[in-house]
Amino acid sequence: MLILGIETSCDEASAAVLEDGRRILSNVIYSQDEIHNRYGGVVPELASREHLRKIDSVVATALEQAGVGIREIDAYAVTRGPGLIGSLLIGISYAKALAYFRQKPLFGVNHLIGHIHAVFLEHEKPPLPFMALVVSGGHTSLVYSATDGSVSTIGKTRDDAAGEAFDKVAKMLGLGYPGGPKIEKMAREGRGSIRFSRVKISDGSLDFSFSGLKTAVLYHLRENPATEQTVPGICASFQRACVEALVEQTERALQQYPASAILLCGGVACNAKLREAMSHLARRHALPCLIPSPRLCADNGAMIAAASVACDPVSPLDLDGDPNLRIPAVAERKGTA
Amino acid sequence: MILVAIDTSTEQGSIAIARDGVTLAVEASQGGSHTVWLLAALDRLLRDVGLGRDNIDGFGVVVGPGSFTGLRIGIAMTKGLAAASGKACAPVVSLDAIAAAIAAAMGSAMKGDCTGRILAPVIDARKGEVYFALYKVEKSGLRRLREPAPASPQEFLAASAGAIVGGNGTRLPVIADHPGIEIVALPPVAQQAAAIAFSIFSAGHQVPPEELEPIYLRIP
Numbered sequence: 001m002l003i004l005g006i007e008t009s010c011d012e013a014s015a016a017v018l019e020d021g022r023r024i025l026s027n028v029i030y031s032q033d034e035i036h037n038r039y040g041g042v043v044p045e046l047a048s049r050e051h052l053r054k055i056d057s058v059v060a061t062a063l064e065q066a067g068v069g070i071r072e073i074d075a076y077a078v079t080r081g082p083g084l085i086g087s088l089l090i091g092i093s094y095a096k097a098l099a100y101f102r103q104k105p106l107f108g109v110n111h112l113i114g115h116i117h118a119v120f121l122e123h124e125k126p127p128l129p130f131m132a133l134v135v136s137g138g139h140t141s142l143v144y145s146a147t148d149g150s151v152s153t154i155g156k157t158r159d160d161a162a163g164e165a166f167d168k169v170a171k172m173l174g175l176g177y178p179g180g181p182k183i184e185k186m187a188r189e190g191r192g193s194i195r196f197s198r199v200k201i202s203d204g205s206l207d208f209s210f211s212g213l214k215t216a217v218l219y220h221l222r223e224n225p226a227t228e229q230t231v232p233g234i235c236a237s238f239q240r241a242c243v244e245a246l247v248e249q250t251e252r253a254l255q256q257y258p259a260s261a262i263l264l265c266g267g268v269a270c271n272a273k274l275r276e277a278m279s280h281l282a283r284r285h286a287l288p289c290l291i292p293s294p295r296l297c298a299d300n301g302a303m304i305a306a307a308s309v310a311c312d313p314v315s316p317l318d319l320d321g322d323p324n325l326r327i328p329a330v331a332e333r334k335g336t337a
Numbered sequence: 338m339i340l341v342a343i344d345t346s347t348e349q350g351s352i353a354i355a356r357d358g359v360t361l362a363v364e365a366s367q368g369g370s371h372t373v374w375l376l377a378a379l380d381r382l383l384r385d386v387g388l389g390r391d392n393i394d395g396f397g398v399v400v401g402p403g404s405f406t407g408l409r410i411g412i413a414m415t416k417g418l419a420a421a422s423g424k425a426c427a428p429v430v431s432l433d434a435i436a437a438a439i440a441a442a443m444g445s446a447m448k449g450d451c452t453g454r455i456l457a458p459v460i461d462a463r464k465g466e467v468y469f470a471l472y473k474v475e476k477s478g479l480r481r482l483r484e485p486a487p488a489s490p491q492e493f494l495a496a497s498a499g500a501i502v503g504g505n506g507t508r509l510p511v512i513a514d515h516p517g518i519e520i521v522a523l524p525p526v527a528q529q530a531a532a533i534a535f536s537i538f539s540a541g542h543q544v545p546p547e548e549l550e551p552i553y554l555r556i557p
Contacts, residue, residue: 045405045557052409056416056547070421086406090413093372097417100376101390317377320370 005305008091009083016301081325137163155206190232345411346403351525358535397534401552459506
């Protein structure tokens with residue numbers, strides 16, 4: 001069984017061929033970082049234009065590297081949301097046309113579920129229930145996979161995603177885009193001794209907030225303009241505050257929701273300090289901590305193909321993009337929202 | 338030669354299936370996302386004319402100028418259909434197809450009804466602008482006099498005085514209410530796109546799907 005997975009939800013165009021839901025035959029990722037670098041963030045119109053320019057070659061290369069032809073593909077999977085609508089529609093329109101013409105099943109995958117399934121490409125799926133922290137440039141969500149197989153959002157960011165905060169702080173410091181790797185590299189040379197104030201969510205929810213932290217850095221820079229000597233310390237301090245916020249909230253979630261494992265995924269899961277801190281948290285709770293290798297943390301087609309096992313096929317005639325697609329909260333699932 | 342032609346350059350999209358440039362069946366969108374209605378319409382058209390997907394010899398697609406998102410949906414879908422079938426594509430300029438639709442709406446350019454007249458297809462480009470071009474109806478067909486470009490409605494009106502006008506730019510009040518303007522309602526443009534696509538294939542100018550590119554005429 002060969003599945004072609006296509007992902008174009010933000011600024012990475014990716015296509016992958018997956019065999020039997022697990023074995024990656026190819027996973028081609030075309031990053032637009034260079035295009036968006038000068039703007040300090042993703043420019044949606046530029047991203048859409050670039051996706052259209054690259055979609056053919058990304059898919060063709062994925063097929064070539066897998067050593068298969070389009071006629072050998074048994075099913076198609078594509079990200080249907082959440083994401084930038086203009087970007088989503090390129091992958092969706094292309095995948096729909098392939099599935100329709102070849103008369104094969106099509107799966108419209110939730111991008112966040114895709115990130116969780118990236119974990120299972122390299123690790124055995126843990127027994128239910130488990131907890132996943134999905135953290136990227138566009139998303140910061142705690143997702144709980146319950147014993148009955150239901151998947152719910154139990155915490156989410158109320159403003160910026162963690163990765164977005166990295167991008168914005170990197171922009172303030174003139175480090176370029178994407179901010180995550182730039183800040184992480186700088187932080188290695190600095191000490192995280194500045195205490196940036198964080199917004200603590202006081203209503204007992206498991207939500208996150210990163211815009212206050214970003215503003216704290218902004219105010220600090222107004223009083224203390226960045227110099228070559230101070231940037232590493234600012235980066236280390238900001239990174240530490242972000243990691244602490246993510247780990248603290250995950251730990252609070254574990255106190256409320258029993259879990260057999262902690263999963264960390266999404267682009268920010270490439271961050272070594274976060275990986276280390278989350279592994280440490282898991283050890284304290286005697287739980288396994290499952291994190292994909294960095295290449296599978298980034299947006300990629302293999303995770304979308306892998307996540308097709310978690311959805312029902314849709315008609316290629318009906319599928320549309322949903323930029324605000326969510327994983328329902330527990331209360332919504334129980335019909336009490 | 339059986340061609341499928343797709344136009345999603347404006348909110349009023351259409352899709353046609355044609356044999357040697359002559360439309361066998363056409364369907365216009367009833368609103369809603371181009372991503373959703375387009376394939377369902379293709380599926381209906383094929384069934385209506387009793388053809389299968391494997392009977393399609395190539396694809397024509399309107400590549401602009403027009404709605405950026407609309408163009409990208411039509412082109413992405415055409416790229417997918419072409420990649421899945423191994424067939425080539427013909428890129429069609431939106432204003433060329435609309436000019437042909439104006440001529441068709443006026444009767445037939447070839448019958449000389451409007452020979453010598455100037456046609457002015459116009460598309461709402463948003464942000465207070467239009468895309469337009471000018472064409473002259475000649476006995477041999479349409480000749481493009483002015484290249485597609487963005488312009489203010491006032492520039493368009495000055496350049497198109499005395500012309501026959503058509504396209505969704507005519508919904509702008511400044512154009513619709515202009516004294517003496519001659520506006521015609523258009524048939525689904527995919528029919529003319531199919532005819533133009535056939536002439537592109539006949540001239541051997543078809544391209545592989547990876548060479549299909551939108552004509553934006555504007556930087557982001």
